[in-house]
Amino acid sequence: MKILSILAATILMFLGQACNQNKSRDNQKSENMNDTAKAEHYTFELSDKVTRKKVTFKNRYGIMLTGDLYLPKGQGNEPLAAIAISGPFGAVKEQSSGLYANQMAQRGFAALAFDPSYTGESGGEPRAVASPDINTEDFSAAVDFLGIQKNIDRKKIGIIGICGFAGFALNATAIDKRVKAVATTSMYDMTRVMSKGYNDAVTLEQRTKTLEQLGEQRWKDAEAGTFAAGAILNPEKLKGDEPQFVKDYYDYYRTPRGYHERSLNSTGAWNATNALSFMNMPILTYIKEISPRPMLLIAGEKAHSRYFSEDVYKLAMEPKELMIIPNAVHTDLYDKVDVIPFSKLERFFKEYLK
Template identity: 80%
Template sequence: MKRLSVLAVVSLMLLGQSCTQHTNNRNSEKMNDTVKTEYYTFELSDKVTREKVTFKNRYGITLSGDLYIPKNHGNEPLAALAISGPFGAVKEQSSGLYANQMAERGFIALAFDPSYTGESGGEPRNIASSDINTEDFSAAVDFLGIQKNIDRNKIGIIGICGFGGFALNATAIDKRVKAVATTSMYDIPRASSKGYYDKVSLEERTKTLEQMSQQRWKDAETGTLAYGNCPNPDTLKGDEPQFVKDYFNYYKTKRGFHTRSINSNAAWTLTNGFSLMNMPILSYIKEISPRPILLIAGENAHSRYFSEDIYKIASEPKELMIIPNAVHVDLYDKVDIIPFSKLETFFKDNLK
C-alpha cells in the first residue's frame, strides 16, 4: 500500500481527519428491524448469568459494564477478568462474547464500555484518550476487587484490538493486575501517529496535526465538537484493502452491527487524535514482568506486527500465539478460532 493511502486509511479508521461533519443514521434505519438497542451479537450461555453494573474511574466518569458470573460456582471467591475492546466497539459485541466464554470457564468477567462511548458516561461523546482509556481498566479492577464473590488477588485483563494496547499499559502501571492477555492487539497511539507499519512521514504527521489544530478553532467558535463519518463505509467499492473489507463484514452486517458502536453507526470527533498522536502508551512494557503476558494474533492479520513487536521488547514471562490462517477480525467473534481453552489455561495457571 502506498504511503498516502496508508495515511488516509488510518485517518479514516482511527482519527477521522479527512471526514466531513456528518451523523450517520443510514445503517441504523437499514437494520432497525433486526437490531434493537439491547441487542447482543452473541447468545448468552445457559451456564452464565449477566447483570448490568456501573462504576466510576478516577476522573469521575461513570462506566457501564456487564458482569458475567458462572452459575453454580459455590461459595469460594472466584478469579476475575476485566475485558474491553475493540477500539470503537461496545460491550454487546466482542468483549461481551469473551466475557460470556470466560464465565463459562469459571471466571467472573466484566465487559465494559470505555469512557465517552457506548452506555458509559463522559462528554462530549466518542473521544479516546491514551490516559483515560488506560485508567478505565484500572477502574474495572477497582470494581472487581470490592465484590464479595471475587478474590481481589486473582484479577487479570483481556484487551481486544486497540484495547489490547491500553490493557498492556494498564498492567504495566497497575500492580494489582496479575496477568494480561491480548487478541488482535493494536497500539492505537502508534498507529494514529505513524500509520500502519510506521510509514507516515513527519511531513504527513505535521499536516494531520495542523488540520486538527485548525479544527479546534472551528469547534471553539461553534461551541460544539465536529464529528466525521463512521469509520467504516456503508458500502464497499471492491478495491479496498482486505482488512477494510473484513471490518465492514463485521461492523456493518448482522454479524457484528450494534447501534451504539462507533465502528458500526457513529463517528469519532475530528480532533480525536490530539491525545492519541502525542502520548505513547507502551514505554514501560518491561515493567509488566514478572507478571505474564499472552499475545494472540492471526497469521494473516494486518495488525500482527503490533503483537510481534511487543513480544520482542517485553520481558519474560511472555508468549506469542499465532492463529493459523486467521485475520484480525476473526478473533473478534469466531469462537471456533479464538483459543478460549488457551486463555482459560493461561489465567488459571497465573491467577493463583
C-alpha cells in the same frame, strides 16, 4: 503502492479530521445512546451456564462506566478469579468483549465486559472521544469494581484487551500492580498507529500536515461551540477497492454478524479531533514493567495488525508468550469461537490467577 493505500485507509478510519461533517456531537449522543430495546441487543447468545447482570462503577475521573458482569452458574462459596475485558476500539460490550466474557464465565471466571468512557452506555461528555490516559484508567476502574465484590478474590484479577484496547490493557497492567496477568488478541497500539500510520509509514511532513489540520478543526469547533464528527468509520456500502482489512472490518461491524446500534464502528464516527491526544503519547513505553507478571499475546497469522503483537513480544520481559493463529485475520479474533483460542486463555489465567 500498497503501503500508501493502507496509510490512506488509516487516516480515513482513525483520524477522520478531513471529513468535516456538520453533525453535532449532541446529535450523535442521542443516536448512540438508544432505547432499552436496542440496549438488549447482543451479537452473541448468552450461555445457559452463565448469568449476566448490568453494573455501573466510576473511574478515577468521576466518569460512570457501564458493564456487564458475567458469572458461572453454580459457582459455590469459593471467591472467583476475575477478568476485566474491553475492546475493540470503537466497539461496545454487546460485541466482542461480551462474547469473550461469556466464554470465560463458562470456564469458571467472573468476567466484566465494559464500555469505555465517552462511548456505549458509559458516561462522559462530549461523546465519541478516546484518551490514552482515561481509557487506561478505565481498566483500573474495572479492577476496582471487581476487587470489592464479595464473591471475587481481589488477589486473582487479570485483564483481556481486544484490538485497540489491548494496548490500553498492557499500559494498565504496567502501572497497576494489582493486575496479576494480561492477555491480548489482535493487538493495536493506538498511539503508534495514529501518530505514525500503519507500519510507521507516516513521514514528518505528513504528520505536520495532520497536526495543522487538527489545529484548524479546533478553531472550527471553538467557533461553532460544539465538536464536529470525523469520518464515518465503516460506511454503509463499500466501493470495492478498499484494502482487505477494511473489508474485514465491514464484514463484522456492518453486517448482522457484529452490528450494534451504539457501536461507533457500526454506526458512527469519532470526534474529528480525537487523534490529538494520541499523537505524542506512546502508551507502551513501560512495557518491561509488566514483568514478572505474565503476558499472552494472540494474533492472526494473516492479520494486518500482527506486527504490533510481534513488536511488543520483542520488547517485553519474561514471562511472555506470543501465539499466532494459523490463517486467521484480525477480525477473526473478534467473534469466531472456533478460531479464538479460549482453551488457551482458560489455561493461562487458571495458571496465573491462583
